[in-house]
Structure formats: C-alpha cells, structure tokens
Amino acid sequence: MPIALPQETMTIMNAPIGDSHKKDIAHALHPYTNLAVHEDQGPLIISKGEGVYVWDDQGNRYLEGLGGLWCVSLGFSEPRLAAAAADQFAALPYSHTFAHRSTEPVIALADKLLEIAPEPMTKAFFLSSGSEAIDAMIRFTWYYNNGRGLTEKKKIISRKRGYHGVTVAGGSLTAIPLMQNDFDLPLDRMIHTNTAGYYRYGRTGESEEEFATRLADNLEQLILSEGPETVAAFVAEPVMGAGGVMTPPATYFKKVQAVLKKYDVLMVADEVICGFGRTGNMWGCQTYDIQPDMVTCAKQLSSGYLPISALMISDKIYDVLKEQSKKHGALGMGYTYGGHPVSCAVALETLKIYEERNIVDRVRELAPRFQERLSALSKSPLVGEARGVGLIGALELVADKNTREQYPAELKIGATLAARALNHGLVVRALPGDVIGICPPLIITKEQIDELFDSLSIAVTETEALVKKAA
Secondary structure, three states: OOOOOOHHHHHHHOOOOOHHHHHHHHHHOHHHOOOOOOOOOOOOOEEEEEOOEEEEOOOOEEEEOOHHHHOOOOOOOOHHHHHHHHHHHHHOOOOOOOOOOOOHHHHHHHHHHHHHOOOOEEEEEEEOOHHHHHHHHHHHHHHHHHHOOOOOOOEEEEEEOOOOOOOHHHHHHOEOHHHOOOOOOOOOOEEEEOOOOHHHHOOOOOOHHHHHHHHHHHHHHHHHHHOHHHEEEEEEOOOEOOOOOEOOOOOHHHHHHHHHHHOOOEEEEEOOOOOOOOOOOOOHHHHOOOOOOEEEEOHHHOOOOOOOEEEEEEHHHHHHHHHHHHHHOOOOOOOOOOOOHHHHHHHHHHHHHHHHOOHHHHHHHHHHHHHHHHHHHHHOOOEEEEEEEOOEEEEEEOOEOOOOEOOOHHHOHHHHHHHHHHHOOEEOEEEOOOEEEEOOOOOOOHHHHHHHHHHHHHHHHHHHHHHHHHO
C-alpha cells in the first residue's frame, strides 16, 4: 500500500522547481533526508517488519530497499535470531571480557568468524559498532608502531567520500564534507587521498586502469610529501558505501597495495557494509583481491538485530601488541559492551544461517537479475550511471548525461526521487551527490527484486517529469 504524502509536500513536489520553490522543496523533503522534520509533518514511524518488508504506524507497507542501514541481511523476522537472543538472555544476559574473563558465545563467535575471515586474520576484538571498530583500529595501529619503535609513524590515510563512522576519530576518516563541516574535523594525523570513483572522477579518454594508476601514483606522492616515516595505515571500503556506492576501477587495489607495501603502510579493509556476502563473496576483500593487515566488520555480522562489530587483526599485528602489553602489564583498552554475550549469540547464529543457507551462492544467483534491472535504469535521461556489484547498487543522477554536470545541491533531486519511491512503497536512500543507494536484504527473491525495481522505475519516471516541468 503506497503512503500518502502530506498535502503540503505533494503540492510542493508537483510544482515547478524554480528558484522560488528551492527552499520549500528542501524543507518539505526533510523527513526523507535525515534533516530537520518540517513542523507540519511527523517522522516516518516504522512499527513492524516481516521478511524484506516493513510497515509504518499507519499500516502502510514498504519494501526495505536499503536493508535498514545496509545491515538487515536476513530480513526483519528471522525466528532463529530472536530465539538465540532469548536463550542467551535467559542463560547469561551480561558479562564482560576484561581481565582474562570471557563467555561461551564470545569464544564460539571468535572461532567461527576467524574460520571464514579474510587471510591472514587470526584474532578478533569485539565491539558494539563499526565506528568503535575503526577507533580501535586507529589505537591498535598507533600501539603497534610504538611497539616497533616507530613513534613518528602515526598518520592514517582514508579516501575522500569514504565512510568510516561518525565518532571523533572515525569521523575524521569519513571524508564527506557534511559529516566534518563545523564539527572541527578532521583531527591531526588523519589525511585524505582521491576517491576511487571512475565515473565521477575519471578524466576524458582515461581508461579504468589508467585512472587506477593515477590514483596509486597520487597516493604514493601523498605518502612521500607527508614523509613515509609518518604514515601508518591506509583504510578503504572495498566498495564505498555511504559515499556513493562506488566500485573500485580495474587494477585499483593491486596498484594501491603495491604502494603501501613499498612504504610499510598497513592495509585496513573496512568491511562494515561489504562483509558477509554482499558483493558475491563472503568478503569484499575476496571480490577485489585485497590482502589486509586488519579488517573491520559490523552490520550484517548480526543482520543488524543487535549492536556488534569486530576488529580482526593478523599475527603480524598481534605479536607486537602482545609484547607491548607485557611491557605495560595489560592491553589498556576495552569496552563495557564489547563481546556482549547476547549480541555474540545472535551474531553466531547469523553466521550459522549464512553457512546453512549458502548465502554467498544465493547472492551470486540473484546478482545478475539485480544488476540487469539496475543497469536498465541508466537509459533514463536523469541517470548518469547505474553501478553496483552483487546485491548492492546505486544510481547517480545528473543534469547532463554528456558532461556529467550535477544538479545544484539545494534542489535535492536525489531526495525527491527517494520520496517518490517511498510513495510507491519502496525505501531507498539519497546519498551525497544525488546518488540513490540500494542494498536490500540478502533473502530477497527474484520476484521481489522485480518489485523493487518496478517501484524505483516509477519513481525515476516521476522525477524526470518534475525536472522537465521545471526546465
């Protein structure tokens, strides 16, 4: 059942998008763009979920095309996860992992996670969010280099438009202006290199491989200008998520890793969105041939049912951390809810379900249909590029397909399209740069993929009409 948007919103959305309407359109769309809600409108209140669908408090049903926030891989009603949580609550609702204490769910989850982890990961440190995992990665990196006597080697490089959380440290690596402006970010030691988005940043006549070479060369020049003795780590999402669902250009990670190895810079893979089957392999690292020194994961680790994340490290890192901790008497960091037994029990059951239901094979089976329907939308005059891999994708909206010129940000064309989709029972997300992100639960069926793209196609067509009317 489609939602009926407030009359004021419908009036504004159907009006010409001239200068006199820019402010009103942005205001009316706030409920759908994570901005302040209009005083005459309420938030979209989600009251229940089942499978790939959610319902609001008015009884309207939506296909959740972003899996919550890139996380609800097993849908919104998996009984085994609810049972795992209830059983663990009844047995042991809380314990910590300080001072050599642990619990059975923590131990079992660590074993299972490392069994399927990218090589050469050998240890797992549990936390409550992807942001915390990134913060722990930063601290471990600094501790590691201090342990090696490399006390100047502390700078962390991330990529512009990369997303690595919103804590003070993680937010410093999240090089998206909206998330740094007026927050006094980034902190010192956090520096940024080029975005690996070929469509938006490739030069005329430049091949993907040439673009990758240029970015790797720029990364090397950045390391040299900063001083290799000061650069500790490079962190990257295999597929950039919140920054625009950008897949890496051909040969990119091969060339980047050669630079990192040359200057003794750690490769950190942020698998918070890509991990657990999303790209058609268990890890984005496997899809793009990344050999990481550390890996962060979260979101689909528990199908989003309970907060949990992990930082995985190799023996190369662990051996130094262990010796440093002997020197100080302990590893001086931890979190009250890190390794929470209920979250670990749910995550463990999630990993068992992935294995039993062959979730990676399922993604590979469904991905061709998903990508075919996604690619078909590139025919729209509004869509500059339709891109994706596995069961994740995006549409980048442009004012001119030939020049790739973007619409003025204040018009919020992406938010307009997302609102139209919502009106047709589909949840997608408008990302910075007028990009529409799509990331449904991995349990989606072929028929539901068609349902998703049927609704999205209508939203694209309606947005085209709005733009044409405003011209």
